Amino acid sequence: MxxxxxxxxxxxxxxxxxxxxxxxxxxxxxxxxxxxxxxxxxxxxxxxxxxxxxxxxxxxxxxxxxxxxxxxxxxxxxxxxxxxxSYVGPWLPEPLLTxxxxxxxxxxxxxxxxxxxxxxxxxxxxxxxxxxxxxxxxxxxxxxxxxxxxxxxxxxxxxxxxxxxxxARRPRGVVSPAESRGALAAFRRAIETGDLQRLLDMIAPDVVLLTDGGGVVQAALAPVVGAAAVARVLGRIDTAAFLQPAQVNGHPALILRLDGAVDTVIALRVDDGLITALYAVRNPEKLSRIRIERETAVSR
The missing domain is CATH 1.20.140.160 (PhyR, sigma-like (SL) domain)
Known part of the structure; x- marks a missing residue:
């Protein structure tokens, strides 16, 4: 049954x-x-x-x-x-469209x-x-x-x-949905235009980027720490990528598509108006559900 x-x-x-x-x-x-x-x-x-x-x-x-x-x-x-x-690199939760x-x-x-x-x-x-x-x-x-x-x-x-x-470990404060959406929109514009200075202006000095490739696709095997280092990584995002806003795990996020296929989901953590953490899920196994849900939504 x-x-x-x-x-x-x-x-x-x-x-x-x-x-x-x-x-x-x-x-x-x-x-x-x-x-x-x-x-x-x-x-x-x-x-x-x-x-x-x-x-x-x-x-x-x-x-x-x-x-x-x-x-x-x-x-x-x-x-x-x-x-x-035995997981290869940082482990992140499977992103969930909400x-x-x-x-x-x-x-x-x-x-x-x-x-x-x-x-x-x-x-x-x-x-x-x-x-x-x-x-x-x-x-x-x-x-x-x-x-x-x-x-x-x-x-x-x-x-x-x-x-x-x-x-003792949870995010420092509650960010309103409007503030999160605003931060995401500005972040998206900075990525799409390759504006490194704008990126540096919106991320905290001690920002942390975690990338989960699961040993299957390319990803940093350790956390990337610091505004300059994180901005350099983000600056390498393929200019052909399409950045699609979405609601992921209860918060605004970006779905990065290459050649129409979901390649990465990037979720942000915002504290006091600055991005303090970025979570980039690239492991294909963890993106299969989002791929199916997005394809189903498009076909309707």
Whole structure:
């Protein structure tokens, strides 16, 4: 049996409950894994288990499904962490196209941003699950305890520890969607015109550029640090590239196309009016979902 689509007709109770909560389940899995492809696999595994559940014994389908999804994601997260140990170059989350309404939800946009997902990478799997379920989705401690197989008291301690850890590393402040869009537009113009001085004017002196090629395509194998060094790298972007604005991980970003194909997704982090971090995903495996979604949108 395959996971149901929203368009399925004549849905039974199990399918109806799953479809009703699918977006929530996907977001939980994605925030735990930083990978849309793995999140989809987790949802498939959750669905296969869900259809075998006795619904008469389920008091709260949403809580039950979140618990199942979290457990599946935690198992996969531990496997992914082992894979990342041998990853070539910086690892970045798989970029995710998001709807405009996500940007208006400041807390959700912050939680799926590249910067925050990288912060959450520094948590243990259980800390990450507790932080996401409590601080992002506001689940009760009792619900979270069932999802991570801990006591409510232990979950409270884990939540406090994770929250303190994240607070010390998260982006310094909240940037309005309008400010982010303005920074992106100026950044795009500077890249397209090759205006090195304009680039230097808008990036922080200690700006960091992370490029994820996964060892498959050319990318810097270590973070590029400092305005001059980052500007030199950006100045080498192919002049034939088409830079397309998009909403990625809750924030404005650029999709760089070469010969019509998606080549790179560049997300920005803005603090105090300056670009303080750039996240460039080039690994083709991490761009396949965006390629498909963009091609589907064009064909409609």
């Amino acid at each position: 395959v996971e149901p689509s929203v368009g399925d007709g004549g849905m039974g109770p199990a399918t109806e409950a799953f479809v009703a909560h699918r977006n929530l389940l996907f977001t939980v899995a994605y925030e735990l894994l930083g990978s849309a492809a793995d999140a989809e696999d987790v949802l498939q595994e959750t669905w296969l288990r869900w259809v075998g559940v006795d619904l008469d014994a389920v008091r709260d389908p949403r809580a039950y499904l979140v618990r199942m999804t979290t457990r599946q994601a935690l198992g996969r997260l531990r496997t992914l962490r082992r894979r990342k140990e 709807a405009p309404d996500v940007a208006e939800d400041v807390e959700l946009a912050d939680s799926v941003s590249m910067a925050m997902l990288l912060v959450m990478e520094t948590l243990t799997p259980t800390e990450r699950a507790v932080f996401v379920l409590r601080d992002v989705f506001d689940l009760e401690y009792d619900e979270i305890a069932e999802a991570v197989d801990k006591s409510p008291a232990a979950v409270r301690q884990i939540a406090h520890r994770a929250r303190t850890h994240v607070a």
